[in-house]
Amino acid sequence: MADLSVTVDGLKLPNPFVIGSGPPGTNANVIKKAFDEGWGAVIAKTISLEADKVTNVAPRYARMRAADTREVFGWQNIELISDRSFDTWIDEFKKIKDAHPQGILIASIMEEYRRDPWIEIIERCQDAGVDAFELNFSCPHGLPERRMGAAMGEDPEILTEVCGWAMEAATIPVWAKMTPNVTHITDPGRSALAAGCNGLAAINTILSVMGVDLDTLRPMPTVEGYTVPGGYSCKAVRPIALRMVMQLATMIREEFPDASLSGIGGVETGDDAAQFILLGAHTVQVCTGVMINGYGMVKGMCDQLSAFMDKHGFASIDDFHGASLPYFTTHADLVKRQAEAKAAAKQKRAGMIEKDAQWEGDSFVEQSNRLVSNDD
Numbered sequence: 001m002a003d004l005s006v007t008v009d010g011l012k013l014p015n016p017f018v019i020g021s022g023p024p025g026t027n028a029n030v031i032k033k034a035f036d037e038g039w040g041a042v043i044a045k046t047i048s049l050e051a052d053k054v055t056n057v058a059p060r061y062a063r064m065r066a067a068d069t070r071e072v073f074g075w076q077n078i079e080l081i082s083d084r085s086f087d088t089w090i091d092e093f094k095k096i097k098d099a100h101p102q103g104i105l106i107a108s109i110m111e112e113y114r115r116d117p118w119i120e121i122i123e124r125c126q127d128a129g130v131d132a133f134e135l136n137f138s139c140p141h142g143l144p145e146r147r148m149g150a151a152m153g154e155d156p157e158i159l160t161e162v163c164g165w166a167m168e169a170a171t172i173p174v175w176a177k178m179t180p181n182v183t184h185i186t187d188p189g190r191s192a193l194a195a196g197c198n199g200l201a202a203i204n205t206i207l208s209v210m211g212v213d214l215d216t217l218r219p220m221p222t223v224e225g226y227t228v229p230g231g232y233s234c235k236a237v238r239p240i241a242l243r244m245v246m247q248l249a250t251m252i253r254e255e256f257p258d259a260s261l262s263g264i265g266g267v268e269t270g271d272d273a274a275q276f277i278l279l280g281a282h283t284v285q286v287c288t289g290v291m292i293n294g295y296g297m298v299k300g301m302c303d304q305l306s307a308f309m310d311k312h313g314f315a316s317i318d319d320f321h322g323a324s325l326p327y328f329t330t331h332a333d334l335v336k337r338q339a340e341a342k343a344a345a346k347q348k349r350a351g352m353i354e355k356d357a358q359w360e361g362d363s364f365v366e367q368s369n370r371l372v373s374n375d376d
């Protein structure tokens with residue numbers, strides 16, 4: 001079996017599968033379950049110093065299903081960050097690390113646009129023993145009204161400043177989680193890495209309106225008759241996530257070759273993960289997939305990724321990391337390549353006998369030679 005282990009920013013993961021921040025990492029019980037099932041790392045639900053400012057609503061999810069199979073392929077949420085108190089989380093981080101000292105536990109954190117809270121949250125989580133941070137610059141709803149989450153992630157200048165504060169205090173690896181709700185994801189990505197972050201994670205959810213109930217005429221998910229645009233995830237977002245990961249990976253290769261990249265968006269199988277890794281991700285995160293399939297899915301994902309690697313003779317993840325990146329080019333280059341291929345094919349056809357009527361007495365030997373496939 002292929003070696004699935006990865007070392008990223010000095011963290012040693014048994015496999016590249018990471019629980020993405022959200023309900024699957026929402027308390028110590030479920031995080032311990034994730035480690036028991038064999039996940040490579042767990043990113044806890046995003047926390048802030050002041051949980052009392054967080055009030056969730058219900059319903060807060062809406063799903064898109066295939067008409068025939070009823071399979072869920074799109075998922076919208078209007079969920080906020082964790083509503084559990086910071087002290088509770090600190091206590092749970094310690095308990096999780098006591099129970100799973102080898103498990104890679106990553107704290108996802110978010111704060112307001114002020115230096116002191118960022119320093120405080122980093123220092124206190126670090127003291128509790130977490131292994132790394134993911135800075136949530138990407139939550140699309142609720143918190144941007146307090147200039148948190150996506151409000152920062154959409155503004156490369158603010159991002160530089162906030163990442164700088166985080167890096168002043170951090171003594172462990174820091175990833176910045178990017179919002180996809182921007183025109184050029186490389187702009188905030190570059191800001192975060194230039195400010196010293198060790199890596200990037202992408203993507204968070206895509207701003208969306210799931211639909212309108214045609215009986216009530218109310219948009220969904222409907223809370224007391226109203227809604228807000230939410231965040232879209234699950235299989236349906238994978239092509240967009242792959243594109244953004246490809247763009248970030250290309251930028252990283254050219255400008256920050258030591259930085260890491262965690263791919264997120266619609267991953268549910270080992271083959272999905274292989275595609276993210278081929279496009280430059282070092283690890284892959286799964287959030288909605290766990291909500292649909294449960295923690296045990298990681299075993300099947302490892303088996304499928306391993307089978308893919310065996311099929312191609314890849315002994316380690318490094319052997320195929322970024323291997324598909326060189327095959328992106330410009331559209332003009334595609335046109336040129338196609339014209340050249342057509343011209344070559346035409347030339348080949350011109351010299352070859354395709355119909356018996358084409359044989360000629362004078363060039364008979366030459367024509368015969370052209371039909372020989374090898375000349376050994």
Ligand SMILES: Cc1cc2nc3c(=O)[nH]c(=O)nc-3n(C[C@H](O)[C@H](O)[C@H](O)COP(=O)(O)O)c2cc1C
Nearest residue numbers: 020021022046077203204233234265266286287288
């Ligand atoms: C219900 C729900 C809650 C989420 N909460 C968070 C969160 O607290 N912090 C965060 O960084 N991302 C959060 N996310 C985003 C996911 O971590 C992930 O970036 C996104 O859903 C795309 O990946 P997926 O298709 O595997 O879910 C949440 C996603 C869902 C579906």
